Amino acid sequence: MNDYNAPSNLLNDKVILITGAGDGIGAQAAKTYAAFGATCILLGRTVAKLEAVYDDIVAAKGAEPAIVPLDIKGATPSHYQQMTQTIIDQFGRLDGVLHNASILGHLSAFKDIDAQEWQDVMQINLNGMVYMTQALLPALLKSDSASVIFTTSSVGRKGRAFWGTYAVSKFATEGVMQTLADEYQNKSIRFNCINPGATRTNMRAQAFPAEPPETLKTPEDIMPTYLYLMGNDSADVNGESLDCQPK
Ligand SMILES: NC(=O)c1ccc[n+]([C@@H]2O[C@H](COP(=O)([O-])OP(=O)(O)OC[C@H]3O[C@@H](n4cnc5c(N)ncnc54)[C@H](OP(=O)(O)O)[C@@H]3O)[C@@H](O)[C@H]2O)c1
Known part of the structure; x- marks a missing residue:
């Protein structure tokens, strides 16, 4: 689907929450969703980065x-319940979520995985989500047609030495994703993963510090x-795990 040609009004009137929206793929996704008509809710931990994305969206004449x-x-859980009430009060509904925020932790031999770091990676990459x-x-x-996207990785489908904590998350x-897709299969909501x-x-630079960045696809790509x-072109897609860069 990386040759998908989206119509310019694809996300008109949609309200979409993006986690980790201040940097990397999440920042680009927020700006892209706004450019295609969405009102974006930018969630992240570094306010200055979120404000920079906010400014870019407003400068590009996207919805505030x-x-x-x-x-x-x-x-x-109570923070998320309060957030949901605010979203309902302000927008009446939510049409999409991109669960994108994650941390890598340290790559290490399985026997050396630090217990606190295991907890932190699971808290951010899994429990919070x-x-x-x-x-x-x-x-x-x-919403009439809601889409929830979870962010996976190739190491989330086939284990790899030294990637234990992140891969398990x-x-x-x-x-x-699979559980929710099955549970809500007859409802107006779908759940999929994106790799x-x-x-x-x-x-990526943290995981592969010696790799020349210019050899890699950019978030925009x-x-x-x-x-x-x-x-809504994917309205019938539920329970799938899609690759942006299939081999
Ligand atoms: N890049 C790749 O090659 C690649 C490959 C496969 C999968 N992925 C997945 O793609 C997603 C995006 O990755 P990325 O490469 O764009 O990573 P990134 O550049 O490190 O961005 C991660 C984002 O998540 C936010 N975040 C981290 N911890 C958080 C927390 N505790 N609370 C709130 N926000 C938090 C970060 O906020 P701050 O900026 O404030 O730190 C940042 O905005 C991740 O799920 C990652 O696992 C990436």
Whole structure:
């Protein structure tokens, strides 16, 4: 689907929440969704980065976004419930979520995985995403056609030495997606995963510091698949895990 050609009004009138919207793929996705008509809710932990994305969207004449400063590491289910109430009060519904925020942690031998780091990676990459999705469901079910996109990785489908913590968090992400897709298959909501593939961001540089960045796709290059899964052209796609850069 990375050759998908989105119509310019694809996301008109849609309200979409993007996590990790201040940097990397999430920042590009927010700007792209806004350019195709969406009102974006920008969630992230670094306010200055969220404000920069906000400014870019407004400068490009996109709908004024909302900013939700939130560190997923410390957030509890009640934070997500309050956020959902605010979304319902302000917008009446939610049409899409891109669960994008994640951390890599340190790559290490399985026997050396630090217990605290395991907890932190699972809290940000998995638990927060689960609690947020639970809380957002009432707002999503008010939409005529809601799309929830989870971000996976190739190491979330086939394990790889030294990637233990991050890889397990992404395997679990695939499991959360499949469970929800099955549970809500007859409702106006769909759940899918997206695997960006190697993409030029801070996280990729952290994992592969010696790699020349110019050899990698940019976040902008991979946006067609992000648009396809968020817009109504994928209304019948549920329970799939799509690759932005298929081999
Ligand atoms: N880049 C790749 O090659 C690649 C490949 C496969 C999968 N992925 C997946 O794609 C997604 C985006 O990755 P990326 O490469 O764009 O990474 P990135 O550049 O590191 O961006 C990650 C974003 O998540 C936010 N974030 C991290 N911890 C958070 C927390 N505790 N609370 C709130 N926000 C938090 C970051 O906020 P700050 O900017 O404030 O730190 C940042 O905006 C991730 O799910 C990643 O696993 C990436």
